[in-house]
Every structure is written in structure tokens, then in C-alpha cells.
Amino acid sequence: MVAFGKKLKERQIEEWQGYYINYKLMKKKVKQYAHQIQLGTVDRRHVLKDFSRMLDNQIEKIVLFLLEQQGLLAERLMKLGEWHDALQEHPDISQIAELREAYRAVGLDLLKLLRFVEMNAIGLRKILKKFDKRFGYRFTDYYVKTRANHPYSQLQQVFKHVGLGAVVGAISRNLHDLQDRQGSYLSIYDQPSLPLQDTVVDSIKAAVDRLTNSTNFLNFLAQHALIMQEELPTPTAEQVDEKRYHFMSLLLNLANTFLYMVNTYIIVPTADDYSMSLGAAATVCGIVIGAMAVAQLFSSVYFSAWSNRSYFRPLIFSSIVLLVGNTMYAMAYDLNSIWVLLIGRLFCGLGSARAVNRRYISDCVPLRIRMQASAGFVSASALGMACGPALAGILQTNFRIYNITFNQNTLPGWVMAVAWLIYLIWSWISFREPSHDMEETFSPHEPKSEPVENDTLEKGLKQPLLISSTDNEEADDGEQEGDGSEESAEESRRAATSIASAYRLLTPSVKVQLLIYFMLKYAMEVLLSESSVITTYYFKWSTSTVAIFLACLGLTVLPVNIVVGNYVSNMFEDRQILLASEIVVCIGILLSFNVIIPYSVPQYVLSGLIMFVSAEVLEGVNLSLLSRVMSSRLSRGTYNGGLLSTEAGTIARVIADGTITLAGYLGENRLLNATLLPSLVICITSIVATCFTYNTLY
Template sequence: MVGFGKKLRQRRIHGWEEYYISYKMMKEKVKEFASHVQSDRRGNRKQVLREFSVMLDHQVEKIVLFLLMQQGQLASRLSQLADVREAAEDSEQGIGATQTAALQQAYESVGKDLLKLLQFVDMNATGLRKILKKFDKHVGYRLTDEYVASRSNHPYSQLQHIFRHVGIGAMVGTLSHNLAELQNHEEHIVTSVYEQSSRIWQDPLIESIRKAEDRLTNSTNFLRFLGNQALNERDDLPQLSEAEIEADQYHFMSLFLNLLNTFFYMVNTYIVVPTADKYAASLGAAPTMCGAIIGAMAVAQLVSSVYLSAWSNRSYLGPLIFSAVILCIGNVFYAIAYDFNSISILLLGRLLCGFGSARAVNRRYISDCVPAKFTLQASAAFVSASALGMATGPALAGLLEVHTSQFGITLNANTLPGWIMAGGWFLFLLWLWLGFKEPSHHDPITPSSHSSDINRGGNEWFKPLAIYSLDREDSLSDQEQSQAATSISEAYGLLTPSVKVQLFIYFMLKFAMEILVSESSVVTAHYFQWSIHSVAMFLALLGLTVLPVNWVIGSYASNIFQDRQLLVAAEILTCLGVLVSFDYGLMMPYSVTQYISGALLMFISAEVLEGVNLSLLSKVMSSRLARGTYNGGLLSTEAGTVARVVADGTITLTGYFGESKLLNLTMLPTLVIGLLSIAGTLVTYNSMF
């Protein structure tokens, strides 16, 4: 891939060159400001920020005025076409086949010009983001937050026309229904953009325009909202239909098996939750040992996510086969621990199950092997499979209240989850071996060594560091700026403060959800004497709320509120759910109503938070984290897994103080972490765009 400056020169539309952001000039200004700041020859911080902000304002104004002029011309053409069509339809002869074809061609011409305009806006929006990041990095003053906040929220904001432009959506709607009606003219089918008829989106040109518009406006309908949660964003702008990847370039059965792996793993994770405390007690351990039993899987997943992701550089089938085999063995160990009366074998089984976690591979397969036109649906299916598995696991456990023995092996509510999952993974392994098709692989990009270049440039050593690094960044942009991160530390270095806060938010919500779910069997048994069946149904109902909640947020709330507004609201409600869940002792006797109310508020708010957080994260994370072993999906997986490990460890440790104190002692750190996440969000709020 080429650097942005070169890409901008290559992709500029002929005749529009003077209206693009003057990226090269702005880059030189960044160098100049960096030099002056280091030598103390440029005034104070406010003066530097003001001068560069004014330069950016002139660039934004130039772009926006040209954008408005082009929008006006396109709108005028659409209006003229509407008059021509109305006159033809009102004539005695009506609109004939020749006129229909001519009108359709004219509308398609407008559509192609609209797509060009969207690409123009995309390049300039990217240029603005990149130049702001360069300024922050090389001058050393934080401008992005202040500039975006002051310009975006102003009543006369021009910046909003670039990042959340107005008017283009109306033209897309006009093009959509007119083309659909002209294509179906002989059938006399009248379409409306408000009915969201599938016919409207059948035209390849309209589909390309819609995708380009969605990219710019961060549209979050339900499908896109779910898809963004999988962190599989592509770094390319949708082009015309001839550039689309054909559907037959991927293997549907392989994708289905990949999603099935996701579903089974989530079932495997949560099927033991309703019985883990009783299983521990039957082996002579404390019921609160359930935290360690459930969390052992997450501990091993910290390691497996990295090595299986690295393995997927060479193969996808290999990691998936390994996952199925190790999960099959792990579940057998989990089941036979009862007859061996060994808590160690039980924990070993759960650790082995965690070593079989292939979620990072599942995410990466969708990102790398599914055509761009189907990536959104596949990503949404990944999230849906996870949610369905989360609900199915506890529900299945609630159906296993039997006690028998076959061939000297005990089959009861404690052991059957292991035996059932072992059998399920064995059947999955056979299906995988017969049905999965290994996709072609490209050699991963490896870091280039530039030490010889540095050694040759003798005088380069005496340049100010910021200027030197900026020059190096430009000279290496073809390779280093576009290559994937090669280590966790390098990937962490690519994270901006707002992205770090969002990963912490992801940690917080996973911590809260794990505390609630993992201790549910112990807490409900202590306070309400719930049976395994009651706990299983309660957890299954919690899990089933995932998709409806995401549907409401993705289809409605995200179109009314900004992601960052929903983020803050969900964090506050999660903390409120934690406060409701506390046992206030003599002040308020603890009741089933209080527990369920707090649990629902806490869990649903965390679900909202997860969807919005990952949707926002997928839009602002560095493009270098969209590929390679150490990608954004791996980082989010690791953040969530660490949260689960810490949460389950907290349950086990606080269990030593007694079951009566377990609830409050686990809810207290949950509340503290939640408040810290709110504080971090408010600090970086203006950079979340």
C-alpha cells in the first residue's frame, strides 16, 4: 500500500484537484511548527494551536463550499429529470421504452457522479484525520480534541458537512426509487424509499453509493451495528460493481463451520455456569470455587488467542481442527473429574477447553476470506452466533437434571455438560474435516529493516527528533505505515487515548457481566434457594436479551444519538444496575425482585455498552490493526478475556469471606471500575469520532 500523500495524488478526480485538502502543504506546516516548538522560536502553545486551526479552517471551508456547489448541481440535475419524467408520464403516449432507457441512463450518470463526490469527501475526511494525528504526534500539542469539539458543536459547523454531511442521503433516496421504478416500469411497480423495499437496493450502482455513504455517515442500522461489533472493518471504499469481489470466491460451508465453532464455544463456556458451584461442592471444594472453574477457560484463552491467531497466518483449518480436538479432550476431563473425585482434573479440563478457543481465528476468517459485499452479514452472524450460544448453554444445562450410571461412568447434572460437549465437538470435528475448504493465503507482511538507510544519512542524526520521525514516516509510508503490527507492544503503541479508554470500557463491561453470570448460582442459592433449573432459565433469558437489545440500539437509538452519547448513558445505567444489586442489609431486605431488577439493568446496559463500544471502536481503530496476527479483534478479545479472568478470580477470593458477603464484595470493585470508565470516557469524549 502507498502512503496517504501519494494515494491522494493518485486518486484525485480530474478537474477537482484544487479543491482537495492541501495535504502536502499542511504536512510541511506540521514540520515547521514542530521545528519551532523544539527550538522555542514560536510563541506559546495557544498561538501555535490557533495558527494551525485557522489553516485547517481554510482547508475545510474550501472543501465544503465545493461540496455544496456539487450537491447543488446534482440536485438540479435530479430536479430536471423529475420534470422530464413527469411530462412524459402526463403525455398521451405515456413514457415509452426509449424514454425509459434514456431516463435510466441519465439517473445512472447522476449516480456515478454522486459516487465520485462521496469518494472526494472520503479522501478529504481521511486527510483531515491524518493531518490532525500528525500534528498531535510531531508537534506535541493535543489539537484533535479541541479542534473537533469546537468545530463540530458550533451552530455554523462546516466540519459536520464532511464527517456527517447533509443532503447526500436525500439524493440517494431519489436515485434509488427512480431507478427501481424505471427498471420495473413495464410491471407498473411503484416503490418508496421509506418502505425499504429490497428492489430499491438491487441496482449495483445504488448499492455502491449506499456503502460509500454508510462509511462516511457511520450509519448504524441493525445489520451494520452488529457487524461492527466483530471488528472486521475493511480499509477500502466501496467501488463500482465491476470492482466487487464475486460471491463464488469464498466457500459458504467453511464460513458456516467457522460460525458453528463460535456458537459451540459459547455454549461450552456457559453450560457449566448453573452447576459449577454444586460440582465444586461435590468434590469437597467451596461453592465459590465456581469462579475458578468458570474462569480457568478464560485464563487459557489469553494464550490461545495469540498462538491460534498467529497460526492462522498459515492456515485456518489447522487451528480449527486443533480447537475441536483440544475442546473434546478438555470436556472429557471435566466429566470424569466427578468419578475421580478430583478438583484438579476438573480445572485441567476447563483449562484445556480454554486452550481450544478459536474466536480470534473466527473473527479473522470473516475479515480475510469473506468478500466485502458479504462481510457485514457474516460479521453480524458472528455476533448472533455468540449471543445464541450464550443463551443456549445455560438452557441446555437446565435440562440435564438426571442421575444414572453407564459402564461405571456417572451421568448427572454435573458431568453431562462435559459429555454432551465432548460428543458435540467430536461430531463438529468430523464435519470440519469433510466440509471445510482451506482458503488461499498470502505471505504476511514483515517489517522492513531500514538501518542501512539511517546509517547512510549522516546528517539525519542531527535533525530534531520530531522532524526526523516525520520524514521517516513519509519515506517509509509504502511499507511501514500500512503493515500489520508485529507484536502486542507494537499494537498497543498504535492505540490512541480514546481507543485505550474504549478497550478499558470493554474490560469493564465484561467484568460486570462475568461477575453477574458466574456468581449467579451461588448468590441465588444463598438468598432464594433456587434450583439448577431456575438458575439455568434465568441465565438463558438474560442471554436471549442480547439480540433484541442490539436490534433496538442498532435500528433506532444509533440513528438518533451519537455513539459516544449512548456510550456514556450505558455506562451510567450499568453502574446504576450495580447499585441496585447491592445487599443493603437491615435497610432493605434482599428480595428476588431487587436481584432480578439489578441483574437485568446491569446486564442489558452492559449489552448496549458492548454493542456501541465495539461499533465505535471498529471505526476509530488504526487500519494497521485490521490485519495480521495482532489485530483489533485480538486486542478486544484479550481485553475481554482479562476481564473475565479478573472477575472469576475476584469471586473465588472473596468467597473465602463467606457466601453472605460475596455479593457486596464483588459488586464493589465492579462499581469502582464502572466509575473509572465513565471518567475516562468524559476525558476523551471529544476525540471519539
């Protein structure tokens, strides 16, 4: 894999090469600054001023060329508009196809221009991150704040393609009009209006979405999966994907995701009753529910590593372990053993193959349908989350067969054991192992030197010290400049080889976003896991009522994402939605506390709904930002960005479930406030951290 600079050069339009951001020059300038600072020949203010001036010049060059090209496109559209008007006055059906092709030609040139802007936007983000990492300055924070919010911002022209929207609209409208009138050019009412079907316009809209971070429901939902991708994929990537893609195998991966989420939440409404039936306290349900998450901390790593070599064998192993775990969970009742119950749940966690499910979509699904597959992954998770409690509410019966008890406590285990047995047989028959011949191989050796990261990046402009030596930083940059080439160093091509090395690749803004992910998963786990205990204590709810409440919460996931994906995310920046969602989560937590007035059903339901919905919105936006600012080295290998986010969320669930059990020793009357207080503290901390890194989330 080549370095970003070389990729950028390869993807440039030849006749426009002089107008692209000079990434190589600025990278060398950063290296020169490093050398001068070590010698003490320049100070911090000179570096910031000089580099800001250079960036301003580069952006101005891009923007002026962009405006020139917009003018040429607008001139061509005006001439086509005159032709279009003439055809309306004197219809000539033979010229419709010719006019349409002329509009499509303008569309293709517009697409080239959008890709030009996209390449430059990526280059700007890269060089800003490189500068921050090299010197420990919060330069991106300063530069974006001073430039992006200025009324004459040229930076906004690059990141928001100001003015191009009118060109996109003109092409789309005229092509739509020509499509509607192709049967008869006399009236627009001759046939019903059809959706615009044109690959050029579809490509333009996709390019616009990438530039503005605007989105739609499918794209927004797909971002929840945090399936990391290269910013500049190679031209052969699609061909490799097509050779490895198998629809039934993808369907089996999604089915695994769905069943696992059902397995996770099917016990939530009855875990407290099951614990008490085995002689434990009701709040031990926290350990019962959390045992699965504890085991998942380890299974995520070995399944992610296993998926480097195979997808079929991990899925088969997962099914067998889950079959055994659920059987043990169900048998614990007749064995009268809380330990068998807990070991059964640990086995269920050891069978978590979500890392394999995510990795399969990333590696084996073609780019043309990867967004849909990612959205399917998230939808399967959401549907499983809703179906689990709903299924538990249905399993309200009590009978015995051959001294084996089947009741509301044991049936979730038996039902899931049967489901995993069916899945095991289905996978054995239908799953096709994709070829691993074309996969990237990684050296088993660690780099000789890892870049040393300290906390100067978080201290901002106060300490103008280099993070490490020039040699180490060159290894970190992964680009050798001695020979003038842009070839990447061996270290930069290698994926992270451990959790520690992956952690060292995280910038402060990424760490804050992982903290936000931890916070929302913690708050949601507290809400869901203690729901049965809380509602039984305060409202005397039955298992069926709890199941209905939890299922209704789960069913809000897709409608909320439709609204946010189609409307909210197109009206506001992701970072604005991020901060607003955190504040609403905080409000939901505050409303949940039981203080002074008697606790009521409306208060509990309303606060729970506010907390859950805002956390769902927050998750999508947070993972969307995370995928853009995370290092490209975390897009591949065992210790990838998806694994890091999974581990952060799983640790949050483990701690939340442990908190519920520990708080149970204070008594059920204090359980609610005792578990909400940590959620509130973590939420406020994440809001403060977001404010400090707000301008780097760009």
C-alpha cells in the first residue's frame, strides 16, 4: 500500500495538477519546521504564522480554480437552457436524447470537479493532523476556528462546496424534466412523473454527500457499524470484492448478528426473577447480564484475529459455544445452581462473533453495496434488540418434560439453543469461505520504534515541544523523503499489532469520541439492565409489561435514524448534533432521578425514552465522526477501529452491570439514584471534553 501523497498524485486529473493542494511541499515544510525548532532557529509563533499563510495560499489557489470551473459549467448550462427553451416552443422529439446527453456530459465534468474538491478536502485534513501530531500544537483547533467561521471563509468553499449546489440542481432538474417528457414533448402532464433514473446524477449526489457530510437514512445507519474504509480506495478493490462476495454468506453474517442481539436481551426482563429463584438477590441480575459482556471483551480480540485467516470456522465455533452456553443457562434452574447460570452466560459471551460479522462486510462485500450491508448489520442489531425482550414477554408458561422445567426463566435459554442449532446446520451447508489469497498480509514483527506520544497535544499551544525525534516521527508519518519519493515506510503500511499500539494511534479528539461511546453505552446498559428491578420495586410491573417497555424502546431505533439520517443531519453539522445529543442524554439522566416527589410511571417512561433516543442519535453521529478522524492504519488488521469501539462499549456494559450489582447492597430503594449518579458524572465529563475538542471535529 502506498502513502497518501502518492495515492493523491495517482488520482489527480492530469490537466488540473497545478491546482491541487501541494501536499508533498507542505509535508516537507513540516519536516523543515521540526529541524529548525530542534536547532532553535525559529519560535512557535513564526511556525504557526508561516504555516497558516502557506495553507491560506493553497486554499485560495484551489478556490479560485473552483470558481473558474463553476463559471464554465454555468455558461454551458445557460446555452443548454436556451436549447431546452427552444425545444419547448418547437418540440422536436429527435433532439431529446441529444440534449439529455449534453446535460449528462456537463454532469460528468461536474463530477470531476467534485472529486477534485474531495481530494483537496482530504489533503487538508491530512496535513492538519500531521502538523498537530508532529508538534503537539492544537493548530487544527486554531485554524478551523479562525477560518471556517469567518464570513469570507475560503475553507468553507472547500469543505462545503459553496456554489456548486446550484449547478447540481440545474443538471438534476433538467434531466428529470427531459425524462418526464420523453413520451410526448407537448405537456408535462402526458405521463406520470417518474423518479429520476440517471447514474451520473446518482454519482454526483454521492460525491456531494461525501463532501458536505450530508447523508440519508441508509448512509447514516451504515455509519453505526463503524466499518473503516480507506479514504482513497485502489481501482482494483472493487474487482477483488466481487470475487469474494457471496450473498448467502452475507445473509448468514447478518443472521448471526440478529441472533446474538436477541440472545443478549432476551434474558433482561426475567434475569432478576431467575436470580431470586436460585437463592440470589434480585440485583445479581447485573452480574448475570454482564457476564456475557465480560467474556465478549476477550472473544472480540480472538475472533478478530481469527478472521484474518477464516470466516467460516469462527462462525461454526461461535454457534457451538452459544448452543452450549444457552443450554447451561436453561439447565441452571433444575440444577439449582447460580454458578451454572453464570458460566452459561460466559459461554454466550465467548461466542460473540460480531468482530467477524463486521470484518466480513469490510473485506468481502463490494463497495457498491457495502453501505447497504453495513446498514443491514445495524438494522439486524436493532431488530434483535427489540425482538429479544418481546420474545421473553411471550414465553410466559410453566410445564415439565422428563424432569426438565420449561418456564419464563428457562425458556429463553432453550429457545436460543434451538435457534443456534438451526443456524449451525444452515451455516455448515450454505456458508462459502471466501478466498484469502488477495488479502493484505502483515509482518509478524513489531516496528523497531513506535512514535512516542505525550500529553502536549492536549495542552494546546502552551508547549511548543516536538513529540519525538525526527527519525521516530518519520516512521510515524510513514513517508520517506530522502529520495524525493512518496513511498510509505514499512511501519506505516502495517496495521496495529496490539491494543496498546492501536491506542497510541489515537488523537485527543478520537479519545474523546471513544469516551462518548463509553458514556452512551454505560447509560443505556444501566437503563435496560435494571429496568426489571426498578419497575417491579416502584410500579409492580409484570415480566410482560417490562418486556413490552423494552421492546418499544428497541423499536424506536430505526424511526429515529430515519428522521436524523434524512433530515437532521442535512440541516446541522455532525459536531453540532453530537454536542446537542450529549446534552439531551444528560437531561434524560437528570429527569430519571428519584428526588422529593413520589416516583411515577410517566416520569420513568419519559426520562427513559429521552435517554435512549438521544443516545441512539449520539451513537450514529459519534461513529460517523470517529470513522473520519481515526487513523487509516486502524482500517485494517486485528486491532482495527471497529474492535476499539466494540471494546469501549463492552467495557462500559461490564462496568454498568457491575455497578447495578454493587448498588444493590445499598437496598432497592437507593438502587436507582446510586446507578444514575455515575452516568451523570461520565456524561458531564464527556460534554466538557467535547467542548475542548469541538473545533478538531471537522
